[in-house]
Amino acid sequence: MPFLTEPEPERRLPIPVASGIRRIVASNPSLMTYHGTNTYLIESEEGTIVLDPGPDDDGHLEDILRATGGRISSILLSHTHSDHFGSMAALKARTGARTFAFHLSADSAFAPDVPLKDGDTVAGMVALHTPGHASDHLCFARPDGIVFSADHVMSWSSSIVSPPGGDMASYFTSLRRMLTRDDRLFLPGHGPPLPNPAPYVQELLDSRLKREDAIAAALLDGPHGTWDLVDRLYSQTHPWLRQAAERNVTAHLLKLRSEGRAEQHGEIWVSTDWMMKDVTNSRS
Incomplete structure (x- = not known):
């Protein structure tokens, strides 16, 4: 933006x-x-x-x-x-x-x-x-x-x-x-x-929503660690800003967890939809 x-x-x-x-x-x-x-x-x-x-x-x-x-x-x-x-x-x-x-x-x-x-x-x-x-x-x-x-x-x-x-x-x-x-x-x-801050604030919100959608979509492909998601979604980020990117990704993941859309297992995060699909496939 x-x-x-x-x-x-x-x-x-x-x-x-x-x-x-x-x-x-x-x-x-x-x-x-x-x-x-x-x-x-x-x-x-x-x-x-x-x-x-x-x-x-x-x-x-x-x-x-x-x-x-x-x-x-x-x-x-x-x-x-x-x-x-x-x-x-x-x-x-x-x-x-x-x-x-x-x-x-x-x-x-x-x-x-x-x-x-x-x-x-x-x-x-x-x-x-x-x-x-x-x-x-x-x-x-x-x-x-x-x-x-x-x-x-x-x-x-x-x-x-x-x-x-x-x-x-x-x-x-x-x-x-x-x-x-x-x-x-x-x-x-x-x-x-x-x-005239309103259009800018809307762009900030839209950008964060797109980032969250990208994280959720990545988890649908299977389990990921936080740094895996940083590498996937922030590939152009300056190396000195990778820690900041990891903090933002973690915040998104915690939000998804609070909404029942993701689960954390140690250092690995999984989509609840992916887990349901995996369980269904294992039973078929």
């Missing part, structure tokens, strides 16, 4: 992306994070809000403090993956700002100052619980049609769904939820802004 690209953004400086919103791109580029994690600085009546303070990096922390003059009213977190969450404790210690995150944290060592549930409002934004990529994932929707979509919907790539924290059935549900909305701009956790 057609992903968006952008030149490497200027480092260490806040870049305006919309009225009253700037981003600082952390210096953690990789095949998994694109140019780096987007930390958003949002101006509000209460002061500057920091959304996703980024990785545990002293330089990035100083960039945030310099861009805000250290006057930060609150710190919002989309989810507790380290590339978004790593600087939260240090930023809170330096500013005293309260932290806001989903009330059921996926990190047992972290509890936000203000736990959020689906539909709660913070600084005029509605917290949308969108599990799939992470169990504690939140998007934040503004009344002007801008949504901070974090890693649920990214413009430069599809998201990894890695069990046990990631769940493919939840991811499908969360994508479908975004399709019921009339948003005009997504600001993702990595990569450039995504205007």
